[in-house]
Amino acid sequence: MHLVLSARTRGLVVDDDLRAMKPDAWLVNTSRGPIVDEDALIRACRDGVIAGAALDVFDQEPLPPDHALRRLPNTVLTPHVGYVTTETFRVWFGEVVEDIAAFAAGSPVRVLSA
Numbered sequence: 001m002h003l004v005l006s007a008r009t010r011g012l013v014v015d016d017d018l019r020a021m022k023p024d025a026w027l028v029n030t031s032r033g034p035i036v037d038e039d040a041l042i043r044a045c046r047d048g049v050i051a052g053a054a055l056d057v058f059d060q061e062p063l064p065p066d067h068a069l070r071r072l073p074n075t076v077l078t079p080h081v082g083y084v085t086t087e088t089f090r091v092w093f094g095e096v097v098e099d100i101a102a103f104a105a106g107s108p109v110r111v112l113s114a
Contacts, residue, residue, distance in 0.1 A: 001028065001029055001030075001031060003035055010034050014037045018040055018043075018050055021044075023049070025050050027050060027052075028055075029057055030057065033058040042068050042069060052076070061079070
């Protein structure tokens with residue numbers, strides 16, 4: 001899933017939602033940790049309710065070394081770097097260079113306020 005975190009999406013996925021998933025399903029969260037009830041997810045993975053979870057985001061970042069998610073064999077955990085691709089870096093750094101050059105030339109781009 002990939003949703004914005006808001007009052008409406010915080011805690012959106014809870015025990016009942018995880019139990020409604022098929023036992024061979026994986027929950028994938030690449031947006032914001034608090035969208036999923038982390039304790040419910042740990043139980044679901046531990047108890048075989050779902051096959052596992054692939055997470056790029058967590059309630060607390062960085063994820064503490066002794067966190068329960070790290071001890072589960074059916075989790076794939078990355079440290080909030082799911083966006084990192086060659087293309088993303090090309091665009092990102094290209095815009096940075098463009099911004100600096102435009103500022104130096106006296107005509108800044110992507111100005112938030114005048």
